Structure formats: structure tokens, C-alpha cells
Amino acid sequence: MEIFVLVPQPMHNCYKILELPDFASADQIKSAYRRLARKYHPDVTGGDKHLEELFKRVQNAYDVLTDPYDKSSHDSALRNAANPAWQTPSYTTYTYQPPRYNAPVYTAQSPPVVDRKFRKQSLWAVAGLVVLWGFLTILFPYPTSKNDEVSETRQRTSSGYQPPVNAFRLGDPKTVVVAKQGAPTTIVQTSPTEETWSYGYSIVRFREGKVCEYADHGYNLNVAYTNDDADEVTADSFSRGATRSEVFQLQGEPIRVVQFGAAGAERWEYGKNNVYFVDDEVVWYTNEDGQLRVNN
Numbered sequence: 001m002e003i004f005v006l007v008p009q010p011m012h013n014c015y016k017i018l019e020l021p022d023f024a025s026a027d028q029i030k031s032a033y034r035r036l037a038r039k040y041h042p043d044v045t046g047g048d049k050h051l052e053e054l055f056k057r058v059q060n061a062y063d064v065l066t067d068p069y070d071k072s073s074h075d076s077a078l079r080n081a082a083n084p085a086w087q088t089p090s091y092t093t094y095t096y097q098p099p100r101y102n103a104p105v106y107t108a109q110s111p112p113v114v115d116r117k118f119r120k121q122s123l124w125a126v127a128g129l130v131v132l133w134g135f136l137t138i139l140f141p142y143p144t145s146k147n148d149e150v151s152e153t154r155q156r157t158s159s160g161y162q163p164p165v166n167a168f169r170l171g172d173p174k175t176v177v178v179a180k181q182g183a184p185t186t187i188v189q190t191s192p193t194e195e196t197w198s199y200g201y202s203i204v205r206f207r208e209g210k211v212c213e214y215a216d217h218g219y220n221l222n223v224a225y226t227n228d229d230a231d232e233v234t235a236d237s238f239s240r241g242a243t244r245s246e247v248f249q250l251q252g253e254p255i256r257v258v259q260f261g262a263a264g265a266e267r268w269e270y271g272k273n274n275v276y277f278v279d280d281e282v283v284w285y286t287n288e289d290g291q292l293r294v295n296n
Helices: 026-040 049-066 068-081 116-139 146-156 174-181 244-251
Strands: 002-005 093-096 186-191 194-199 202-207 210-215 256-259 265-270 273-278 281-286
Touching: 026 049, 026 281, 049 068, 174 202, 244 265, 244 273
Parallel strands: none
Antiparallel strands: 002 093, 186 194, 194 202, 202 210, 210 256, 256 265, 265 273, 273 281
């Protein structure tokens, strides 16, 4: 017989991580994040693992406090933690009873006999299918992805990146999206303040009536990834402080664009890799599979 006691775990206070008082304003949160990001960034600390973990904690705290829904849940939990009734919870004790069952009885069986002639014919059939697949692949090569085409096109262009004129952006209202993209195929109400519009395989997500996220999976969205035209990028990699236009020309179109927090804070997703922007400048990136063209 074993007895297990459930012990409540303390919550992480995101305000304390950002060295702020509880329930600080949005401007204080943004200012504290910039100050700590410059202090603990790996490019500044020289690859110190402890300081890199501190930077990740600061980044996570900023993501929570700049998302309206995560911040609301965090602040509610913080208020509950200040309640004495919450600090002294009741404990529940469980008694474990091991199950009783009869062990199954297994009977040894001889392995099945495989006809050698049938096995040889099967191997020849598999080999023939492999040769046929290779021949068809040569005749009908698989087309390159849009990201590869766009990336190569951006490198060859002499005029740099010029965003489309008739395109929508993060923060635009629904009327602008309908005027520039047309009516969606389907509309799904995910919450009282959120909607997801589908255009085939592509999606546009709204929060409080404004675009907060889009994913151009169907390559049919008329979106502008930057606000201004930019000259051609001559470097072959980007680093912290690069603009969205420079990242777009070097890396191509992102798979998904998400607004996190206030206007000007965006996350571009390239598969497992992410690039974070604040006020049109790269402040952090993750390059898990090494596909980002970054200057480490």
C-alpha cells in the first residue's frame, strides 16, 4: 500500500522576471523587455549558458504579458496567489491498491514456413517498383516550393523588395481584408473576440476585428510583409537589428506570421525556426535546424 499526497506548485511571476511591479503597464513591460534583452542576449554575453537561459525566461515572460489572453490568465492566477485561502490549500490523500489479474499463458509456436520461390518473386517485384519510381521521378520532377522560388527571385532582383500595393497587413480591419482579398471561403468563430477566415488552404485570424495572424499555405494571400520599399540586400546573411525587408529578401516568405503583443511585435515562422521583430528590427531568432541565413 502506497500513499500519494498532491502538493500545489508555485506559479512563475512574469512581472518579477522582467523586474517589474505586479500588474505593470504595457509601456513598462515593453521598456523592461528591451532593456533585459540587450543585457542577456547571447551576442552580448558571449554564449554564457546561464545568461542565455535568463534571456529565454525574459522572452517567455514578455510573450505571456503581451498576449491579452495569456496575460488575463496570469494576472488572475497572481491575484488568487495573494489570497490566504489559496496559500494554504487542503491536501488530498489517495490509497493505491495494486490490481489483481491472472497472468496470461503463452504457448510456444513454430515460425511460419515461407516459400523461397515466393520470397524471391517478392524481392524482384519490390526492386521493379523502386526502378519505376526513380524513372518517373526523372521524367516528372517534383516542383520546387514557393519559398524556394521566392527566395531565389529576391536574390536575383536588382531593385530590392517592393511590397504589393493592393495588399493587407497585420493590424488591418476586416473591411480592408475583404476589399483586398475578397470574401473568405469559410468563417469560424473561435472565441467571442476571435475569428478565423479560410481562403482554401490559407487562413487569416482576427482578434478584436483586426488581423493578428496569417498563414499563406495555399500561396493565394495578397499580403505585404513589410511597409516600405527597400534596396537590394548585398549581404548573404542577417543578424540582430536587421529589418523585415532584409530578412524577407534573404530568407523568403515565412510559413506563418503572428502578432504577439503590441503593434510592431511580430514572429515569422520558418518551419522549426522563428525570427522575432520589434519595431521592424530583429531582436531574437531560433535556428534549430540551421536553415536560417544568420550571421552567428
